[in-house]
Amino acid sequence: MAPEPEEKDGEFVSTGSVLRQVLFGLVVAFSTLMTGFTSAWPVVLPKLQENPRSFNVTDQDVAWLVSVQGIVGMCTSLLSGHMVEYFGPRKLLLINLFPTFGLWLLMAFTSFLSVLYLCRIGLCISTYIIKSFFQAYIAELCQAKIRGAIAALPELIISVGVLVIYILANFFSYEVVTALCAVPFLPLFFLAIFLPESPYWLMRRNRTDDVKASLQRLRGQRENVNNEVKVLTRTSKVQVSAWSQIHELRKRENILPILLVLSILSLREISGQTALFSYSVYMFRQAGVEMDAFLCTVLLGCVRVVTTIIAVPALDRAGRRPFLIGSSVICGTSQLVIGFTLLMEIPGASWVPLAGLLIYVAAFGLGQAGIPWILMGELLPTPVRSIGSSIITFTYCLLMFIVNYIFFWLLANIRLGGTLCLFAFANVILVIIAYFWLPETKGRSLENLEVAFVKRKRLDQNDHDSNHEVTIELPLS
Known part of the structure; x- marks a missing residue:
């Protein structure tokens, strides 16, 4: 079992500094509203099919409009790491927020099916580029004492976005729902203009003066940030090119956290979370609720x-x-209970699938929904943070596409009960990996976490950013 480090980031954080970081973090967090909207938007497509315009939307079109986000996610993740290092997270966020207002409006009122496809693809591109770096950006803006709460907000915002679309779709037409999706993104773009650039990215670009200016904006003009600048100078190695980051992947302390976060997110996706939310109507109908x-x-x-x-x-x-x-334990248990109930065809148990899925969703919202993405922002080392995020996001999108694509095949061949039991097995593996190899990140600075995967050895005192650093031995096997 991985030991829980006692070392915490013991720096004092003033109320004014906390408020500034919270406000900046909220702006970044609200950019993930795009994820909630783009993932839930297909729910209004039946209304477009029922009231066609100058073009008809077939079931095949619906399938492509739904699944295109996985394909786009795979493609954009290959470039997103390089784009973050080239533009910087602040500028890249602005670039991706800028066209979204117009794309939603154009998609709402276009008379051409091809334009509908292009707008959908454009929105998915912006969604997955932002998705690949927003957690790292939040982690680099906020100090350890408040980082966890801010980093958990994006999942809440995504969940609210999904629920808002579901509710709107019950009351309004396709055009109104799609046009309303545009409303938040114009003010959000103007708010993002005032964000400071990531001090970690600036340090990797050797822009030391800008690092101090960024930290002063984050912490407040009266705060002394000299110590933070010194820490960043020691820990944020200059790794801006893709080749230099690939070279850094050879190091144990860099590749292990990537593999750990990759395995957690992959198993989370193999456990069927996207399919359960996307095809819930089909599941309830087949389960006989x-x-x-x-x-x-x-x-x-x-x-x-x-x-x-x-x-x-x-x-x-x-x-x-x-x-x-x-x-993960509760999610897997819920899937097994529902699966065995359906396979055994227990009389009078039609309420079990609904109750079980409600328990699953409750447990998912408490942990699996947001924590893997928080870990991506906290555990990936600075020298490989961009390329590591790209690798993880690409794999996540690939698995999301595969699981969603074969879901109906699974229902047809092993039915819903067998499918849920298969998903539960992935949760079992996730629990094992997290129990034995995942270190606790609560309250630890990013600099402290840089040494979490270094082989246990005697560290030189000059390498410490606090009085006593704790290192964790994480075996490859």
């Missing part, structure tokens, strides 16, 4: 929002590791 399937789906969305709200303040109190392990 007596309640209306669309109403059941809205209940899932509400439960996810509520539990995500609970998780935001709790992550900095209880820590990431216990929440992820506990969440």
